[in-house]
Amino acid sequence: MKVNVTVNGTVYEREVQPRTLLAYFLRENCGLTGTHVGCDTSSCGCCVVVVDGGRAVKSCSMFAAQADGHEILTVEGLASGGTLHPLQQGFWDQHGLQCGYCTPGMMLTSYALLKQNANPSEAEIREGLAGNLCRCTGYQNIVKAVQQAAGKMREAVSAGR
Amino acid sequence: MIPAAFEYLRAHSPDEAFAQLQKHGGDARVLAGGQSLIPAMRFRLARPSVLVDVNEIAALDYVRTSDGMLNVGAIARDSAIERASWIGDRRWSLLHDVSRVVADPVVRQTGTVVGSLCHNDPAGDWTAVALAARASVVVRGKTGTRTVAIDNFLVDSFTTAVGEGEIALEARFPVPDDRSAGSYQKVERKVGDFATAAAAVQVSLNADGTIRSAGIALSAAGPCAVRVDDAERALTGQKPSADLIRAAADAASTKSAPQADLRGSIPYKKHLAGVLVARGLRQALGRLGVNV
Numbered sequence: 001m002k003v004n005v006t007v008n009g010t011v012y013e014r015e016v017q018p019r020t021l022l023a024y025f026l027r028e029n030c031g032l033t034g035t036h037v038g039c040d041t042s043s044c045g046c047c048v049v050v051v052d053g054g055r056a057v058k059s060c061s062m063f064a065a066q067a068d069g070h071e072i073l074t075v076e077g078l079a080s081g082g083t084l085h086p087l088q089q090g091f092w093d094q095h096g097l098q099c100g101y102c103t104p105g106m107m108l109t110s111y112a113l114l115k116q117n118a119n120p121s122e123a124e125i126r127e128g129l130a131g132n133l134c135r136c137t138g139y140q141n142i143v144k145a146v147q148q149a150a151g152k153m154r155e156a157v158s159a160g161r
Numbered sequence: 162m163i164p165a166a167f168e169y170l171r172a173h174s175p176d177e178a179f180a181q182l183q184k185h186g187g188d189a190r191v192l193a194g195g196q197s198l199i200p201a202m203r204f205r206l207a208r209p210s211v212l213v214d215v216n217e218i219a220a221l222d223y224v225r226t227s228d229g230m231l232n233v234g235a236i237a238r239d240s241a242i243e244r245a246s247w248i249g250d251r252r253w254s255l256l257h258d259v260s261r262v263v264a265d266p267v268v269r270q271t272g273t274v275v276g277s278l279c280h281n282d283p284a285g286d287w288t289a290v291a292l293a294a295r296a297s298v299v300v301r302g303k304t305g306t307r308t309v310a311i312d313n314f315l316v317d318s319f320t321t322a323v324g325e326g327e328i329a330l331e332a333r334f335p336v337p338d339d340r341s342a343g344s345y346q347k348v349e350r351k352v353g354d355f356a357t358a359a360a361a362v363q364v365s366l367n368a369d370g371t372i373r374s375a376g377i378a379l380s381a382a383g384p385c386a387v388r389v390d391d392a393e394r395a396l397t398g399q400k401p402s403a404d405l406i407r408a409a410a411d412a413a414s415t416k417s418a419p420q421a422d423l424r425g426s427i428p429y430k431k432h433l434a435g436v437l438v439a440r441g442l443r444q445a446l447g448r449l450g451v452n453v
Contacts, residue, residue: 018169042196042199055238055270061199062195066192127266131267131268131352131353
């Protein structure tokens, strides 16, 4: 079947099987390998992407066919021009990654979290990321990274940017 | 693992979904959130030859109250309950509690309440909650639409009253009165794991402080979620007390019929079911200002 999926603002028209999972569509049909496949069974959160601007989804548990006509945001779409997204900058500054495998999923889950709640407490960040596993166990700095990003994003909003 | 091949059909209205399901009968499955179905298909535990995707049916995406019922549409996400404006109201404390512990926060943005009831996993959360809350499910079939009480809806593991070619359109939870509160107690090894044991409790009091009605149900305690009717009967009409809570907990332990697995032995899980019912009753009563 033919699908039209907008990924990071670019329309990808591709021929897929109905059983093609969104994670594999992004990696293999669109060549966007920033979305990682970890457990492949919706436990680890490495494959999280954002659908239609607000809903974080584990892309190993959604079919590409379901994304037909929808907008997907992946880690490749976070930066604008040469400027890192505040979440990416936060992970950079706070040493929020070690091996980096879980990082795209952490960032996209956090992106949806901050859309929902611009000023989350530390506890709310930890709860919000409870579906994402980091095998390096670097949670402390991941939480700091999201806190930094939330602060910067609030500043940007209040500065009218 | 990649699922077995299937035909993908996207429905844009309840009528279209129903027509597609009628046409394909037992070969077709409804795809709502897919957070249980898709992993099951990946493990080849489910091999439907047709999927009818209902996610595009905006008319089924609602959570609203009418005629004394909270109506939850077929594609309302778990997160819609978690984020509802009224979720902090103590009358809804059972739904409040469960909405924060289903699967994990990402899965809850896609998984649906009605889908969870239809999946009827022995360790599901919404099934036990629906029993305690005395919910019902609206099912559309060939002869029209019918409302099925949750006790009749949950038939057996992964089996419900939804027949071939039929579709569950809505879950209904009676709006509790002011002197009502609930609690959901779940023990899980980690976020997103199946419950080791879980208990759903809903209590309503009379003006004199006696218990007008009680809903008590267990998950991960048998082939499907189970109502602890002995405990409900024992509580009704009584003044809350430590002895009464102990009796309800004992009834829950007796009723629980779990399987031994990596999460625990049968005696442990039976014991845990009782402990969780007692905790749930204490918390629900505490929310009503009654400390026992």
